[in-house]
Amino acid sequence: MSDYMVRGTAVNGELRFFAAITTETAEFAREAHNLSPIATAALGRLLTAGTMMGPMMKNDDDVLTIKIDCEGPIKGLTVTADSKGNVRGYVKNPDVFLPATPEGKLNVADALDLGVLSVIRDEGLKEPYVGQTILETSEIAEDLTYYFANSEQTPSSVALGVLMNRENTVRKAGGFIIQVMPGFSDETAAALEERLSKIPSVTTMLDEGLMPEDIMNRLLEGMDPVFTDKIPVGFRCTCSREHTADMLRALSKEELREIVDEGKDIEVKCNFCGKAYNFTVAELQEML
Numbered sequence: 706m707s708d709y710m711v712r713g714t715a716v717n718g719e720l721r722f723f724a725a726i727t728t729e730t731a732e733f734a735r736e737a738h739n740l741s742p743i744a745t746a747a748l749g750r751l752l753t754a755g756t757m758m759g760p761m762m763k764n765d766d767d768v769l770t771i772k773i774d775c776e777g778p779i780k781g782l783t784v785t786a787d788s789k790g791n792v793r794g795y796v797k798n799p800d801v802f803l804p805a806t807p808e809g810k811l812n813v814a815d816a817l818d819l820g821v822l823s824v825i826r827d828e829g830l831k832e833p834y835v836g837q838t839i840l841e842t843s844e845i846a847e848d849l850t851y852y853f854a855n856s857e858q859t860p861s862s863v864a865l866g867v868l869m870n871r872e873n874t875v876r877k878a879g880g881f882i883i884q885v886m887p888g889f890s891d892e893t894a895a896a897l898e899e900r901l902s903k904i905p906s907v908t909t910m911l912d913e914g915l916m917p918e919d920i921m922n923r924l925l926e927g928m929d930p931v932f933t934d935k936i937p938v939g940f941r942c943t944c945s946r947e948h949t950a951d952m953l954r955a956l957s958k959e960e961l962r963e964i965v966d967e968g969k970d971i972e973v974k975c976n977f978c979g980k981a982y983n984f985t986v987a988e989l990q991e992m993l
Contacts, residue, residue: 708939710756710790711917713932715925719889720897722930723757724881724917725938730756730792731867731878733940737979740799742869744779746811748796749867750845751784753880755794756938758824759786768827775820775840778803785977790938793977811869817843822852846880853884860885860894862901866908877911881920893928900924942978949973949982954992961993 710725731749734740740748751771759769765788773782778801784794803812820840827833836856840848846865853861865880883901885894901924904910910920921930953961953973964971965986974981 707937708756709917709935709937710760711921711932712757712760712934712936713921713930715928715930716889716893717929719886719893720883720925720928721886722881722883722921722925723760724879724921725753725756726877726879726911726917727753727756727938728875728878728911730938730940732875734794735873735875737940738795738799740796741802742873743801743803743811743813743816744796744799745869745873745875746867747779747813747816747845748782748784748794749875749878750813750865750880751782752792752794752940753865753867753878754845754849754863754882755784755786755792756790757880757882759792760788760790760934760936762788762826762828764828765789766829770823770825770827772823772825773817773820773840773845774823775817775843777801777816777818777820777843779816781820783976790936791941791943792938793940793942795976811867813845814843817845819843822848824852824856849882862897864907866906866911868908868912877908879911879917879920880907881917881924883924896928940978942975942980944975944978944980946982949975950984950988950992953984953989958993961989965989965993 708727708729712723714721735745769786771784780797782796786792801816806812822838824836825833838852841851846863849863853859861884863882868877870876970985972981972983
């Protein structure tokens with residue numbers, strides 16, 4: 706089944722929610738970048754966040770970037786998303802390996818360690834909006850929860866998860882974001898907090914066969930959830946040979962001359978999807 710996300714409201718608009726299944730998206734990223742299990746889990750979580758945060762933007766041309774710069778061996782992650790469910794991303798060190806946690810889980814927190822989470826919203830204005838927060842737990846979901854509360858003043862609960870098979874393929878991936886809206890009641894906040902404390906992890910629910918609607922109906926039972934949208938999501942890169950050529954043309958004459966003088970064809974790979982584009986010496990000479 707293809708990945709998708711749903712969004713909606715509950716308690717007469719006091720809450721809004723986003724929920725997604727991103728198994729195919731995370732698996733595509735793992736295969737495209739030849740990721741280790743920890744790198745797959747980390748990037749899969751951030752891609753899932755991107756699929757839900759992208760549609761929070763208003764315009765079709767808006768671009769969201771979620772970036773983590775960190776001191777851990779994974780070194781950093783970058784994800785971009787739009788409002789239509791398209792997402793792409795990469796990690797700086799795809800080969801990172803660490804021992805499992807005492808609970809037997811992938812140690813994403815130690816792979817990231819100390820760092821900064823940045824959310825950049827390019828909405829076509831002169832300058833993009835940039836919000837930042839330090840990594841509180843380096844588990845990504847908790848860090849995004851902290852970001853929403855402090856940078857956007859929107860109390861939120863973020864859950865993200867990637868479950869791996871023994872052969873290092875993605876078994877399940879997905880997550881949800883629930884936010885309280887202005888004017889919410891203390892009763893609604895208390896009821897939501899109690900529900901969140903009792904539900905299983907998002908990967909457990911996905912592994913049980915629950916889909917995004919099922920998860921939200923279970924979590925928000927009795928709170929009148931209303932689903933307003935269902936959006937297909939997936940790992941879709943915007944790179945092309947033409948865009949790559951434009952990047953080469955943007956180099957200084959001195960830089961391009963050095964490449965031409967080497968007398969060898971070059972290969973340029975897209976950071977986001979790993980696709981390679983080849984350019985001959987003659988083509989580079991023409992650019993020069």
